[in-house]
Amino acid sequence: MTETAPIRYELIKEEKHTGARLGILHTPHGSFETPMYMPVGTLATVKGLSPEELKAMGAGVILSNTYHLWLRPGEDIVEEAGGLHQFMNWDQGVLTDSGGFQVFSLSDTRKITEEGVKFKSHIDGSDLFLTPEKSIQIQNALGADIIMSFDECPDFNHTYDYVKQSIHRTTRWAERGLKAHQKANQQALFGIVQGAGYKDLRLQHARDMVSLDFPGYSIGGLSVGESKEEMNDVMDYLLPELPANKPRYLMGVGSPDSLIDGAIRGVDMFDCVLATRIARNGTCMTSSGRLVVKNATYARDFRPIDEHCQCYTCQNYTRAYVRHLFKADEIFGLRLASIHNVYFLLELMRQVRQAIREDNLLEFREAFFEAYGYNKPNARAF
Amino acid sequence: MTETAPIRYELIKEEKHTGARLGILHTPHGSFETPMYMPVGTLATVKGLSPEELKAMGAGVILSNTYHLWLRPGEDIVEEAGGLHQFMNWDQGVLTDSGGFQVFSLSDTRKITEEGVKFKSHIDGSDLFLTPEKSIQIQNALGADIIMSFDECPDFNHTYDYVKQSIHRTTRWAERGLKAHQKANQQALFGIVQGAGYKDLRLQHARDMVSLDFPGYSIGGLSVGESKEEMNDVMDYLLPELPANKPRYLMGVGSPDSLIDGAIRGVDMFDCVLATRIARNGTCMTSSGRLVVKNATYARDFRPIDEHCQCYTCQNYTRAYVRHLFKADEIFGLRLASIHNVYFLLELMRQVRQAIREDNLLEFREAFFEAYGYNKPNARAF
Numbered sequence: 001m002t003e004t005a006p007i008r009y010e011l012i013k014e015e016k017h018t019g020a021r022l023g024i025l026h027t028p029h030g031s032f033e034t035p036m037y038m039p040v041g042t043l044a045t046v047k048g049l050s051p052e053e054l055k056a057m058g059a060g061v062i063l064s065n066t067y068h069l070w071l072r073p074g075e076d077i078v079e080e081a082g083g084l085h086q087f088m089n090w091d092q093g094v095l096t097d098s099g100g101f102q103v104f105s106l107s108d109t110r111k112i113t114e115e116g117v118k119f120k121s122h123i124d125g126s127d128l129f130l131t132p133e134k135s136i137q138i139q140n141a142l143g144a145d146i147i148m149s150f151d152e153c154p155d156f157n158h159t160y161d162y163v164k165q166s167i168h169r170t171t172r173w174a175e176r177g178l179k180a181h182q183k184a185n186q187q188a189l190f191g192i193v194q195g196a197g198y199k200d201l202r203l204q205h206a207r208d209m210v211s212l213d214f215p216g217y218s219i220g221g222l223s224v225g226e227s228k229e230e231m232n233d234v235m236d237y238l239l240p241e242l243p244a245n246k247p248r249y250l251m252g253v254g255s256p257d258s259l260i261d262g263a264i265r266g267v268d269m270f271d272c273v274l275a276t277r278i279a280r281n282g283t284c285m286t287s288s289g290r291l292v293v294k295n296a297t298y299a300r301d302f303r304p305i306d307e308h309c310q311c312y313t314c315q316n317y318t319r320a321y322v323r324h325l326f327k328a329d330e331i332f333g334l335r336l337a338s339i340h341n342v343y344f345l346l347e348l349m350r351q352v353r354q355a356i357r358e359d360n361l362l363e364f365r366e367a368f369f370e371a372y373g374y375n376k377p378n379a380r381a382f
Numbered sequence: 383m384t385e386t387a388p389i390r391y392e393l394i395k396e397e398k399h400t401g402a403r404l405g406i407l408h409t410p411h412g413s414f415e416t417p418m419y420m421p422v423g424t425l426a427t428v429k430g431l432s433p434e435e436l437k438a439m440g441a442g443v444i445l446s447n448t449y450h451l452w453l454r455p456g457e458d459i460v461e462e463a464g465g466l467h468q469f470m471n472w473d474q475g476v477l478t479d480s481g482g483f484q485v486f487s488l489s490d491t492r493k494i495t496e497e498g499v500k501f502k503s504h505i506d507g508s509d510l511f512l513t514p515e516k517s518i519q520i521q522n523a524l525g526a527d528i529i530m531s532f533d534e535c536p537d538f539n540h541t542y543d544y545v546k547q548s549i550h551r552t553t554r555w556a557e558r559g560l561k562a563h564q565k566a567n568q569q570a571l572f573g574i575v576q577g578a579g580y581k582d583l584r585l586q587h588a589r590d591m592v593s594l595d596f597p598g599y600s601i602g603g604l605s606v607g608e609s610k611e612e613m614n615d616v617m618d619y620l621l622p623e624l625p626a627n628k629p630r631y632l633m634g635v636g637s638p639d640s641l642i643d644g645a646i647r648g649v650d651m652f653d654c655v656l657a658t659r660i661a662r663n664g665t666c667m668t669s670s671g672r673l674v675v676k677n678a679t680y681a682r683d684f685r686p687i688d689e690h691c692q693c694y695t696c697q698n699y700t701r702a703y704v705r706h707l708f709k710a711d712e713i714f715g716l717r718l719a720s721i722h723n724v725y726f727l728l729e730l731m732r733q734v735r736q737a738i739r740e741d742n743l744l745e746f747r748e749a750f751f752e753a754y755g756y757n758k759p760n761a762r763a764f
Contacts, residue, residue, distance in 0.1 A: 045707060045714040073681065073706040081684055081702060089698045299455065302463055316471045320463060324455040325427060331713050332427040 005215040007146065007188040009034075009247045009268070016359040019239055019266035020352075025061075025247050027093040027145040028186060029085060032060030034247065034268035035352055037259060037345040038095060040276065042068050044078070044088040047276050048335045049342065051090045057311070057343045058350070061093030061145075063271040066138050067102035067130075071123055075141035083143030095271070098135045098148035098177075100192070100220070101252065104155075112152060114169065132173040133180040136189070140182050147181075148218060149174040151192040156226040163196045167205040170194055174212055190216040190249060197230055199237055206241035216247040219267070223253045231258065235265040242266075256285060256348055257374050260365050263352045275345050279337035282326045285344040289373035293319055293337060294326035311343035312336075387597040389528065389570040391416075391629045391650070398741040401621055401648035402734075407443075407629050409475040409527040410568060411467060414442030416629065416650035417734055419641060419727040420477060422658065424450050426460070426470040429658050430717045431724065433472045439693070439725045440732070443475030443527075445653040448520050449484035449512075453505055457523035465525030477653070480517045480530035480559075480574070483602070483634065486537075494534060496551065514555040515562040518571070522564050529563075530600060531556040533574040538608040545578045549587040552576055556594055572598040572631060579612055581619055588623035598629040601649070605635045613640065617647040624648075638667060638730055639756050642747050645734045657727050661719035664708045667726045671755035675701055675719060676708035693725035694718075 010024040023034040039046045039054060042065045046054060054062065064084060069075060081087040084094050103110050109120040116131030135150035151170045154163050174191050181189050191214035195202035209217060219238060222231045235250075242248050247268045253259070254272020262270060275285065282294030286306035291298075293305055304314035305322065313322070313336040325333025348368075355364035369375050392406040405416040421428045421436060424447045428436060436444065446466060451457060463469040466476050485492055491502040498513030517532035533552045536545050556573050563571050573596035577584035591599060601620060604613045617632075624630050629650045635641070636654020644652060657667065664676030668688035673680075675687055686696035687704065695704070695718040707715025730750075737746035751757050 043706070043710045043712055044703070045712050048713045048717075050714070050717075068710075072710050073702070077682055077702060077706070080682060081700060087700075087703055089703075300459055300462060318463060318469075320455070320459060321426070321469055321471075324425070324459070328425045328450075328454050330425055330427050331430045331716065332432070334713065335430075335432075335717075 005184075005188055006186050007215055007247070009216070009245060011244065013356060015356045015361050018264045018361050020263050020356050020361050021266055021268070022353055022356045023247070023268060025093075025268065027061070027188075029094065029145055030060060030092045032093060033353055035259070035263040035349055036061065036269055037254060037349045038063045038269060038271040039342050040065075040271055040273045041088065042273070043072065044069060044084060046338075046342070047280065048331070048338045051088065053312070053339060054090075054342070055092065057339070058346050059092070059342070061095060061269075062090065063095045063097065064142070064144065065099075065102065066096045066135060066142065066148075067099035069096075069142060070099070070138050071121060075138045079141040079143070085143065093146070094144040095146040095249075095269075096139050096142050096144040096148065097251070098139070098150040098192070099130050100135075100148070100151040101153050103130060104153035104224075114172075117152075132176040136177045136180040136182075140187065144187060146188045146190060146216065149177045149189060149191050149214070151194055151220055153194060153221050153224070154196055156196050156221065156224050156230070158196055160198055160201070163194075163198055163201055167194050167201055167208075171205065171208045171212075174209060178212060188215040190214055190218045192218040192220040192251070193238065193242075194221045196221055197226060197234060202234060202238050203241055206238055210241070210243060214246070216249065217242045218249040218251050220251050222250065223258065223272075228257065228261070232261050232265070235262060235267070239266040254345065256345070256372060257369065259345065259348060260352060260368060263349075263356075264361060264365065275341035276338050279341040280334045282333075282337060284337055285341050288371055291319075293322050295323070298323045305337075305340050306344070309340065309344065309347070311340050311347075313340040313343075387566075387570055388568050389597055389629070391598070391627060393626065395738060397738045397743050400646040400743050402645050402738050402743050403648055403650070404735055404738045405629070405650060407475075407650065409443070409570075411476065411527055412442060412474045414475060415735055417641070417645040417731055418443060418651055419636060419731045420445045420651060420653040421724050422447075422653055422655045423470065424655070425454065426451060426466060428720075428724070429662065430713070430720045433470065435694070435721060436472075436724070437474065439721070440728050441474070441724070443477060443651075444472065445477045445479065446524070446526065447481075447484065448478045448517060448524065448530075449481040451478075451524060452481065452520050453503060457520045461523040461525070467525065475528070476526040477528040477631075477651075478521050478524050478526040478530065479633070480521070480532040481512050482517075482530070482533040482574070483535050485512060486535035486606075496554075499534075514558040518559045518562040518564075522569065526569060528570045528572060528598065531559045531571060531573050531596070533576055533602055535603050535606070536576060536578055538578050538603065538606050538612070540578055542580055542583070545576075545580055545583055549576050549583055549590070553587065553590045553594075556591060560594060570597040572596055572600045574600040574602040574633070575620065575624075576603045578603055579608060579616060584616060584620050585623055588620055592623070592625060596628070598631065599624045600631040600633050602633050604632065605640065605654075610639065610643070614643050614647070617644060617649070621648040636727065638727070638754060639751065641727065641730060642734060642750060645731075645738075646743055646747065657723035658720050661723040662716045664715075664719060666719055667723050670753055673701075675704050677705070680705045687719075687722050688726070691722065691726065691729070693722050693729075695722040695725075
């Protein structure tokens with residue numbers, strides 16, 4: 001598989017004091033440096049932002065959701081359009097997930113069997129059935145550069161016995177996905193490691209997935225309610241099990257602290273809707289912590305959202321203006337806040353990569369956590 | 383006043399067969415060719431669009447609404463920010479209306495006296511009182527290049543006696559506004575001509591306003607329910623009364639047919655929310671008429687919204703993609719449709735100006751009306 005794999009991970013440097021590594025991931029649609037945060041474009045659009053805006057911020061890869069695109073507009077329409085890149089006017093990297101996480105988050109209606117998962121559409125309640133083969137077939141049609149194996153994402157606090165049988169099923173699903181994959185020379189299929197918080201199951205599943213020789217590995221089932229310590233603990237023992245010559249992707253994780261803590265342990269890729277979701281609610285990430293720009297306190301504050309930020313929003317607009325737009329329900333406000341937050345995380349990752357170059361990632365973490373307010377008692381999760 | 387007027391209308395050419403004229407309006411924030419369509423940024427933002435997008439489309443002037451900015455964020459905040467231009471990051475021309483039209487459209491709650499108008503806020507129902515002096519004071523604080531005299535906009539079908547006393551009051555209000563105007567060397571105050579559909583009243587009011595020697599004249603009280611024929615009829619007899627060396631602005635009119643018919647009669651400036659409002663509802667203006675892009679018929683239509691259009695949307699996206707965004711409630715869809723519609727009207731005005739240069743505006747009108755579908759029986763208003 002290695003010879004035909006459409007992506008290539010180039011290791012540039014390992015940080016001296018941590019497990020962090022600097023690399024470049026080469027894809028059929030350009031290359032990007034790692035560790036990298038991937039903005040989320042659930043429905044073939046990063047909410048409110050244009051491809052040009054994302055490029056100007058330095059986003060080299062985005063994520064889209066297989067489950068959502070399957071339902072709307074349908075993978076056949078995206079395929080007819082020439083694939084996701086052409087459909088959404090994005091010529092850089094794209095990654096799609098498998099739909100497994102959406103099945104997990106729609107747990108009220110799901111029924112899992114060896115064959116696949118029956119569940120109900122969140123749009124119209126209609127019956128849906130997703131299998132490993134169907135997930136790959138949809139992802140082949142969507143045409144992302146990196147695609148995901150169909151997995152079950154068990155709850156972090158599920159019983160040992162349940163998680164044990166779940167990871168073995170996910171391994172069998174991964175084998176079925178590999179067989180179903182029709183575009184192995186164009187789309188890199190990643191295996192997903194599950195196992196909740198059980199160390200021996202995580203290690204077992206990592207070994208099982210590695211034995212299937214995927215071109216990259218994803219860490220699933222984290223940031224689903226467990227504590228930061230539990231998440232870091234899993235990464236501490238799991239990352240060393242993954243091959244150093246392949247990229248590692250921590251799924252659905254994108255708070256500033258977790259991006260840094262993941263990078264420290266050797267994660268190369270991250271995605272999360274947090275940045276854009278809280279932006280649409282008027283909350284911004286800044287170099288001195290969270291700032292709820294729609295608050296009344298900013299009505300006459302003519303400073304930028306973050307005085308140290310070089311993003312389009314901070315270079316051109318004040319807190320007072322962005323606050324006004326939110327109060328008046330003007331969609332340009334969502335756009336300005338989204339631009340800022342996505343830029344903030346992309347810039348954070350640039351700083352993380354620079355710290356890896358300079359072998360001072362732990363010092364960077366300390367300074368960032370202090371400035372952002374993570375060291376305060378009762379610090380908010382993001 | 384002419385010597386200190388901050389704007390200057392430069393007449394370039396008169397069309398041979400119509401009343402149309404090509405000109406340049408010079409303002410403290412740049413110059414723009416006329417006839418010109420002005421996109422509407424009610425609350426200091428053209429809904430969904432950035433200043434850079436507007437500039438790229440060739441918008442040299444936009445309109446903002448005094449009434450709305452008075453309520454949110456308050457003219458004092460805009461003034462503290464350095465004025466509207468700086469507040470919203472727009473270095474081209476800005477025009478503000480007087481609030482008179484909003485008073486008219488909130489007619490359920492208004493009470494008009496000689497002093498001014500009592501009415502209720504559309505946001506919280508609180509009591510508001512707007513006078514000619516207050517309107518100018520707010521507009522002085524907002525700092526637009528062109529501002530409007532406070533007027534009453536009587537219903538087109540109001541009685542002759544009512545409209546007669548109304549235009550005289552509007553003239554008295556205009557005199558009070560001139561006296562209240564504190565920035566006559568920075569902001570050009572236009573007088574507004576009313577008179578509904580009564581020819582002698584329109585002509586009387588035009589003469590009264592012209593005698594006050596404003597640097598520009600607005601035509602109010604049209605596109606408020608009267609027929610296209612009635613509107614054109616008013617313009618036919620009214621425009622010749624207005625001085626040729628000053629700009630003429632037809633307020634609140636912006637359907638493609640009315641833009642052309644207004645230009646033919648000598649109007650230099652237009653504004654209307656139509657383009658952006660219908661865009662947000664998934665309706666696009668195209669060279670072959672209206673296209674409701676969110677309709678199911680476009681689900682697999684991989685052509686641009688308008689195959690003859692050079693806008694960002696049409697150069698990069700398909701009907702299928704824009705339709706998908708609308709169906710999925712993605713705000714990028716509103717943005718793409720808004721870009722297209724605003725570009726369409728700006729491009730239409732470029733074509734109108736070219737037709738004036740070539741003395742074939744009537745032929746242009748004929749061809750445009752035919753292609754757009756205005757000549758069909760039961761053609762929709764826009």
